[in-house]
Amino acid sequence: MHDHSFAYLIKHMQSRTDATTRDVAATYDTLPMISQPWRHSHPDHIAALASLFGQTPARPDSCRLLEIGCGTGGNLIPMAVGLPGSDFVGVDLSAVQVRAARSMAAALALDNIDFQDRDLTTLGDEIGEFDYIVAHGVFSWVPAAVQDRIFALCRRHLRRDGIAYISHNTLPGWRQRQVAREAMLFHVRHIDDPRARIHAGLDFLRTLEKENMDARCGYRQVLKQEIGLLEQQPDFYIAHDMFEIHNTPLYFRDFAARADGHGLQYLSEANLGATVLDNYPRETARLAAASGDVIEAEQYLDFVSNRTFRQTLLCHRERDIDRYLTADRIAGFHIAGKLRLDPAADAVRFVGENGRDVVADSPLIAAALGYLTEIWPRTVPFGTLLRTAAARVGAAPAEHDGIQLQNTLLLARTRNLIELSLCPPELGDGSARRPLASRLAALQERLGFVVTNLRHDVAALGDGPALRLLPLLDGRRDRQELLAAMGDAADPAAALSAALKELAEHALLAA
Template sequence: MAEVVDAAPFAYDAIQYPSGVNALQTPDRIRAAGLLHGWRGPDPATASILEIGCGDGYNLMGIAAVSPQACCVGFDLSRAAIARGRDVLALSGLANVELAVGDVATYPLAGEGFDYIICHGVYTWIPYFVRQPLLDLIGARLKPGGVAYISFDALPAAAPKAAINRFLVKRVADIAGLEARVDAAVRLLAILARNQHSQSRLKVQLDQLMNDLPRYMQGYFVHDWLAEHYAPITLADFRAAAGTAGLRCAGDASLFDLYTGDLDDEAKALLAQASDDPAERSNIMEILRGAHQFRRELLVRVDAPPPPAPNGLDELSFGYMGERIESRDEEGEAIIAYTDGAAHVVARTPLVCAVMDELLTVSPNELTLADLAERIGGDRVILAGEVRRLAIRTLVTAHGTPQNFTTSPGERPRTPGLVRAMMSLGPDTITLRHSKLSLEHNADQELTRTFLTLCDGSRSRADIAQALTAQSGQEITPQKVDDAVTRFAAARLFEP
């Protein structure tokens, strides 16, 4: 693909957007979501993957690191972001990634197709006239049976955010300097938050924003809340635009549209009317709940969708990275709950406890449905139903590919080339299950980064201890290396 050579200055070149590492936008999790929705996406291990608006390409490189036979292509309008990604790519040893500067409006519609197309956080942050070309590009380059992931802010939930965005952008537009614009915007937000009427439809959004603001990275705040182009869209309008490109919605990647456990009977009956239309089901869920601002839609070709997979659960592996909490209610009855900090489930039956305890026992390793059936016994159909419900609740993570990490590295432990490259450049890296691991607040950050870069498979643990001792000037014993290997193996950083 020819690179853009005469593009106008771009906001994302001037202000870096934080590097994105999001497991939901990987073929592994996309395929898992599809299987839970009842259809089978292509095998991620050998898939061709295009990421539109890939930024620095970290997300794409994380995908490539666990699927060396996959072909990964990404483009972005930001030259600075692509340059950062290429620096990491050059050190990583990855031979299956291509990063390029490119524009949605001019990217070729003709060419080799892709099994997976990913477009995260672009659609509602670009001008209206670019939106249909973006969907047309996906429709043109998605292979038969392929799956696209596209995320965007949606109405009605995003209406307060859109109003706040327009208010801020208008009032800081003429302020010179990034820091001054951000400071002015934050002051305006504080004024708005303090003066909301108790019945204000903006109050919930403002209260949440003010609570989250101290943790926001500046680049995220600027490109999201001060975005020049920001216009959320209803799911119905998005579905119509996708249809024009020969695409249809096939479910939500976050599985939001599958969880009905807290709906009453009349709501479930309403949903049943759309049992054969995933897009309409999602639309009904959106109105029923009214709280999903950020959508993660899965798109497939109207003329060639993926094949059905009625027994898709058998193709998944399941993991749990949380804890078990035991307490008692006011009457002294035992309460057993499981939480990972984001999702929370109270175990109402012995079977739920059995499933969660087995997953907790092997964590961070994973188990298939067959593994769980062998360990727990009982009725396979009932077990499958319970596992599916836990996966839909997202407390249990469903994976569409087998784990490609080991929790028992050998005498010569090996981290992927991408981990070593990222550790040589900074405090963050990507695990082999596509989560972000940061050493930013680690007291021994430099020593730890050096340790992980030395784990290239060529050195014994004693060799690593000796090299660390020589480089750090402090005694690093083989036992300390063993402890570090155990700790970072639990973080899923070592290759089998």
């Protein structure tokens, strides 16, 4: 009797999982989600962070990477274009999305990428082992049993030094967002059409916000914030973020405990600055440090920041992680930084786009940070940066200069002011006689897609001459031939230079 009911329960649960899996596939087949690059999931970014933590990850330019829930390939395809010596496998449940991914890969004649339309729970030994496994925007959107399969897959298919990147929705931040999601879900309960659901759901939130009588009420603030957030998003984002069948945010401590149950341990957040205690208010940082445990410390940080989202890096439990970041490791990286000198400051102060800053304690450090500012978005190896800075201040670099520069750069990295890289893309500065654009970006522009730059980011180009120029930059046309694309500009040569400069600043030109 006991055996029978247990078998019945398993069978029942399996058929339910199959049913919801089919439903999940249907939602993405009906309203495909146009996937995009996620910088923090790129193997170069992951490898650089892992190296900072004393790991020995596979080189990004000769690795094997699996992306589960790869959607239309917007994250995986740019990786495959930029790293031709590495192999990429993408798996997604939605046949419609995988078809779109395959045709883009074929248009680019990529031979180092394989897209498979299948349920991740069916993956077995035939898929092989990987140096990196990426799951962006998947974990929170699948049933708990599938979440466990994601962890199990990472444990089983990650090589010894392999690293998994799993993004996930977190509590307490999502508690607040769930208020809006549940109100919308309730209101659209009788509507089937995906677009009609989005509009009706948003309208309902607006009504709730308008008709909530107490202006000081926290509920009203929550609604207002959610409406503001959703109004900036495309329809497919709202459809999947707010209406997807599953959306299970977790407290980080529970996520980490479940990963641990599968033999995986927390390495870091892919957003390094979000894990550094010095970046948090003093009392929370003190409580986090006093906990003496990395997972508990992270949980404190989530409570103070009301965090909604994490991009967590995991590795095998057996790996030793050196969480004490030492500046000498900086010497092994290429460095890039989008900084600007603050002219109003008394000290030589460089400010990043996130508003954080770093102060140069010596002329050599000032010269190094100034050089990074000049060459952005291009990178420079640490040794070259040191020598260039020393030459600019007219001195040979002494040992203590190198140490001081490493310390400053480590501080800047923990504040997310600079980027470290092991295999950076070779970027053009716009001065080439026959400029060459990223061939992926040129194709994306021709097809009217979101444009991905060579830094594995969305390129936020305005709708101007630079965008028109992009598909023409195939490395065969010289400047004279490109002038025609400048339309009726008063000074076509100046307009062309400005457009090329803009493309270079957006990391869209190859060296």
